[in-house]
Amino acid sequence: MTATPIRVLIADDHPVVRVGLRNMLQADPLIEVAGEARDGVEALELARSLRPDILLLDLAMPIVAGMDALREMTSGNLETRTVVLTGLIDNRQILEALQLGARGVVLKDAAVEHLSACIRAVMQGQYWLDGRPVQNLVQVLRDLAAQTAPPPRKTFGLTARELEVVTLITEGCTNKDIAKQFGISEETVKRHLTNIFNKLGVGNRLELALFALNHHLLPVT
Amino acid sequence: MPMNETILASVVFDQLQQAMACDPPGFTELYRDYLADAGQALEALHDAVYRRQAGELRARAHHLKGSSLVLGAREVALCAAALEESGQSGDLQGTSAMVDRTRQALREVEAELASRLGFAVIPAEKTGAV
Numbered sequence: 459m460t461a462t463p464i465r466v467l468i469a470d471d472h473p474v475v476r477v478g479l480r481n482m483l484q485a486d487p488l489i490e491v492a493g494e495a496r497d498g499v500e501a502l503e504l505a506r507s508l509r510p511d512i513l514l515l516d517l518a519m520p521i522v523a524g525m526d527a528l529r530e531m532t533s534g535n536l537e538t539r540t541v542v543l544t545g546l547i548d549n550r551q552i553l554e555a556l557q558l559g560a561r562g563v564v565l566k567d568a569a570v571e572h573l574s575a576c577i578r579a580v581m582q583g584q585y586w587l588d589g590r591p592v593q594n595l596v597q598v599l600r601d602l603a604a605q606t607a608p609p610p611r612k613t614f615g616l617t618a619r620e621l622e623v624v625t626l627i628t629e630g631c632t633n634k635d636i637a638k639q640f641g642i643s644e645e646t647v648k649r650h651l652t653n654i655f656n657k658l659g660v661g662n663r664l665e666l667a668l669f670a671l672n673h674h675l676l677p678v679t
Numbered sequence: 680m681p682m683n684e685t686i687l688a689s690v691v692f693d694q695l696q697q698a699m700a701c702d703p704p705g706f707t708e709l710y711r712d713y714l715a716d717a718g719q720a721l722e723a724l725h726d727a728v729y730r731r732q733a734g735e736l737r738a739r740a741h742h743l744k745g746s747s748l749v750l751g752a753r754e755v756a757l758c759a760a761a762l763e764e765s766g767q768s769g770d771l772q773g774t775s776a777m778v779d780r781t782r783q784a785l786r787e788v789e790a791e792l793a794s795r796l797g798f799a800v801i802p803a804e805k806t807g808a809v
Binding site (some may be wrong): 472475477483484516 | 713
């Protein structure tokens with residue numbers, strides 16, 4: 459009895475790349491190339507009609523880019539698992555691809571070495587990154603998120619309360635508004651403002667607002 | 680003779696050759712198509728630099744980078760990546776020299792392939808000079 463082959467759809471806009479990938483995959487008796495797509499739209503159409511086990515998706519394709527196709531794939535309730543094939547990819551893109559449902563990422567220059575193993579691993583329910591199967595996806599996601607997080611906000615020695623006051627000032631709040639919001643007296647707000655002005659070297663509320671904007675003092679919303 | 684790894688990655692060439700062992704003419708044809716396509720891409724890159732078309736430069740360089748990576752033409756891929764980045768940023772300074780470097784790298788790939796696969800790998804419309 460022979461095992462059912464893994465059906466793969468190749469999506470890449472470059473004909474030479476498609477031929478190269480097809481030949482690499484056909485050398486694996488467990489893999490069958492079910493079809494080839496030249497752009498993101500065709501990839502989605504063929505994924506829906508051919509129902510391959512694996513979509514091998516180039517991230518940079520015309521008409522519908524790879525990430526958008528990936529998003530469509532995930533929302534389309536297809537059982538096809540997507541492996542992203544790319545020239546270069548940064549951690550932010552890897553994180554985005556995984557969050558959009560990609561099961562593996564293979565670099566084009568490592569395709570001949572890893573593609574077959576990646577596809578087999580993904581079919582066994584594993585994820586594939588950095589040329590090997592991933593044992594702990596949660597940890598990988600956590601690490602990637604930590605590496606791609608924006609640098610911590612520079613605070614210029616302001617306390618947490620003073621930073622909150624700065625935020626409200628930039629929103630146009632008066633001292634009375636701020637006092638009311640924090641349940642403190644206007645005198646205390648004035649003291650906070652004096653401290654803030656001294657620490658930042660600004661002379662009035664407008665300068666403070668501009669400083670806050672220019673130096674990214676405001677919380678990211 | 681050992682392969683020049685910077686020009687053509689032996690791991691890629693050998694494994695691909697092994698994968699296509701039952702179809703040697705197909706293997707040669709694959710690399711011939713690559714050389715023909717890369718030659719055209721090179722002309723388009725040259726044009727894009729001459730016309731200062733950053734978007735076109737980025738797209739063409741990306742195209743060349745992809746096929747070069749898959750087929751192991753590392754130096755060409757590196758040059759194409761640099762051109763793609765220039766096109767992306769819009770700063771085209773030094774791109775003319777980079778296109779020349781890409782052309783040289785492609786000539787070396789062609790020579791390497793010809794020594795491995797014979798002159799059948801050279802695209803018909805060319806006589807060896809990229």
